[in-house]
Amino acid sequence: MSKVRVLVGTKKGAFILTSDGKREKWDVSGPHFAGWEMYHLKGSPVDPNRIYASQTSGWFGQIIQRSDDGGKTWHQPGTPPGETTTPPGMPKGESNKFKYDASPETGKPLTTHQWYDGTQHPWEFKRVWHLEPSLTEPDTVYAGVEDAALFRSSDGGKNWTELPGLRGHGTGPKWQPGAGGMCLHTIILDPSDPGRIYIAISAAGAFRTDDGGHTWKPINRGLKSQYIPDPAAEVGHCVHHVAMNPSRPGVLFMQKHWDVMRSDDAGDNWREISGNLPTDFGFVVDVHSHEPETIYVIPIKSDGEHFVPDGKLRVYRSRTGGNEWEALTNGLPQANCYVNILRDAMAVDSLDECGIYFGTTGGQVYASKDAGDTWNPIVRDLPAVLSVEVQTLA
Amino acid sequence: MIRVILPPHLRTLAHVGSEVSIDVAAPITISTVLDALEVQYPMLRGTIRDHDTLQRRAFLRFFACEEDWSHEPTDKPLPENVASGKEPFFVVGAIAGG
Numbered sequence: 001m002s003k004v005r006v007l008v009g010t011k012k013g014a015f016i017l018t019s020d021g022k023r024e025k026w027d028v029s030g031p032h033f034a035g036w037e038m039y040h041l042k043g044s045p046v047d048p049n050r051i052y053a054s055q056t057s058g059w060f061g062q063i064i065q066r067s068d069d070g071g072k073t074w075h076q077p078g079t080p081p082g083e084t085t086t087p088p089g090m091p092k093g094e095s096n097k098f099k100y101d102a103s104p105e106t107g108k109p110l111t112t113h114q115w116y117d118g119t120q121h122p123w124e125f126k127r128v129w130h131l132e133p134s135l136t137e138p139d140t141v142y143a144g145v146e147d148a149a150l151f152r153s154s155d156g157g158k159n160w161t162e163l164p165g166l167r168g169h170g171t172g173p174k175w176q177p178g179a180g181g182m183c184l185h186t187i188i189l190d191p192s193d194p195g196r197i198y199i200a201i202s203a204a205g206a207f208r209t210d211d212g213g214h215t216w217k218p219i220n221r222g223l224k225s226q227y228i229p230d231p232a233a234e235v236g237h238c239v240h241h242v243a244m245n246p247s248r249p250g251v252l253f254m255q256k257h258w259d260v261m262r263s264d265d266a267g268d269n270w271r272e273i274s275g276n277l278p279t280d281f282g283f284v285v286d287v288h289s290h291e292p293e294t295i296y297v298i299p300i301k302s303d304g305e306h307f308v309p310d311g312k313l314r315v316y317r318s319r320t321g322g323n324e325w326e327a328l329t330n331g332l333p334q335a336n337c338y339v340n341i342l343r344d345a346m347a348v349d350s351l352d353e354c355g356i357y358f359g360t361t362g363g364q365v366y367a368s369k370d371a372g373d374t375w376n377p378i379v380r381d382l383p384a385v386l387s388v389e390v391q392t393l394a
Numbered sequence: 395m396i397r398v399i400l401p402p403h404l405r406t407l408a409h410v411g412s413e414v415s416i417d418v419a420a421p422i423t424i425s426t427v428l429d430a431l432e433v434q435y436p437m438l439r440g441t442i443r444d445h446d447t448l449q450r451r452a453f454l455r456f457f458a459c460e461e462d463w464s465h466e467p468t469d470k471p472l473p474e475n476v477a478s479g480k481e482p483f484f485v486v487g488a489i490a491g492g
Contacts, residue, residue: 035403059453059487060403060441076407079437096440 273322
């Protein structure tokens, strides 16, 4: 029988929620890495027991954790527990080393981006926001980091190498941090084209490579952002999240700072699909696993008030690929609710009846086993949820 | 043997108790103590000081014999009581945040 495993990253640890395919009774394990900010956990599509996790702290910096048994045990790649010596030629403790590539071979200085005051500021590594395991190789995983850059490990997270073509393609000096920092938060691997990767950065925009990460181009045509001097600039847009249904890899959905957007040509052009949403500010967007025109967002009141409007927690679903939205409220609080749902905190399973999951800054993780018609909390009182990912297991 | 006391989160990472003992070749300085600590516990690399610059992470402090050594040169010899193992060298998480 199928099983579902929900990986939840919170401000104070990680939690793993498991259920059978009925998705009615849940086991909760955790907190794993108690007290640490767990920005993201994600499992390998080809080896679901291989899970990568980003563990971070303002005091101690970045740690990468890996589980090879579905989250029961964890270790820092390359430095298993109990192994305390460093054999010659085998550097350990490198799995948390994210060093920007400033080599002359890249042909770019790769040194500064725009700071809040308009001056140029050096790139400084702060944390890993998102881990995206390869669709084909369990030992290959991508990391989106702050300050924005894309790294890749091909040895299970032991060593990381930047793909410098992204920062070096030319617009880097115009990127600037949003309120949450200058983070690369979205990584989407195209299942139909191994060379194609989409990424998104706050506040720079969306970018695409078609050659496995060597060269990149901004894909922001059609975005309009009133908070930058040229609202239709090539870069500078605060993209909050991008989602794709694997069956239609050229169709992308975006929740921008304001505006919900859609592209039907792999990001070359975007058009707004906010339609009748009560507000088009928000963070999450996701796509039904079997219906590529069914999409979900959770509107947030405004950029100044990061909570759901009117005290009501409402997921909005469009079955028409945007513009026409319906509020989904059954089982969700409809009074005195003032939570936020952060950009990586929504996910879908791939069971026959698609399950939708999201976590809130109030510590609730809600699940719907009927594509959003009804909702139930799996847990109510976790620390603030930073990320939610779902694994559908055979 | 040099005694080092780590903050709780780093004890968890290194799978150790509150205090560890490490062999450190003279001279006994902050740099040589941390070098030896990271060889014995490689999972701590990058958590106390930057991988490349070896700068102390901003929210950590170094104490020895009831003195704050956080801003001392890292190649300055630590007090004799630390070098002899009579007193521990402290890595402390600063009070910051909430």
